[in-house]
Amino acid sequence: MVACSRAVVVLALALGGCALPQSAPPPLPPPVAAAPLPAAPGSGWAWSTPLESAGARLRSALAGSGAEVSQTPDQRLWIALPGEAVFPAGRSAVTPAAGAWLDKIAAALRGLPRAELQIVGPTDARGAGGQALAVDRAASARDWMVVRGVAPRRMAVSGADPRGRAPAVDGRLHILVGERATP
Secondary structure (H helix, E strand, C coil): CHHHHHHHHHHHHHHHCCCCCECCCCCCCCCCCCCCCCCCCCCCEECCHHHHHHHHHHHHHCCCCCCEEEECCCCCEEEEEEHHHHCCCCCCCCCHHHHHHHHHHHHHHHCCCCEEEEEEECCCCCCCCHHHHHHHHHHHHHHHHHHCCCCHHHEEEEECCCCCCCHHHCCEEEEEEEEECCC
């Protein structure tokens, strides 16, 4: 029994070492109107014409899918995909339907070379898997887009906390896209 426990710990440590950068989930603002908003003081992000255009293309491409695309008050593009349609229960592999959505998102992002992404993975609807599953789901979405040509250095992943510390995450896969304001 002790040997099995040590093997599990060693395996967990080995797998944990493969993950790319993680960061705390950002506060997710509610969706707002598509019209450009005034810049939030000190946000560090700038709303650009290419970002606005990418948002319009994604709203059109994802219409009717249950996905939401909007501008945040801090000048980022916010994409929210329904978690139950993106990941099977208890799993982190992207579904084929969600792969088609992520393909469209990746295509739009390839046209935004300055954009930085924050991908926030959802926990399972039943709360199973917790933070680890949420981070794995975010990493799975990131990996899908990397294969489609989005540079991995532009993306950070994090997970949602199932105990209410990030209530806006609501079981959806969130992708925040922003371009840094130039001084």
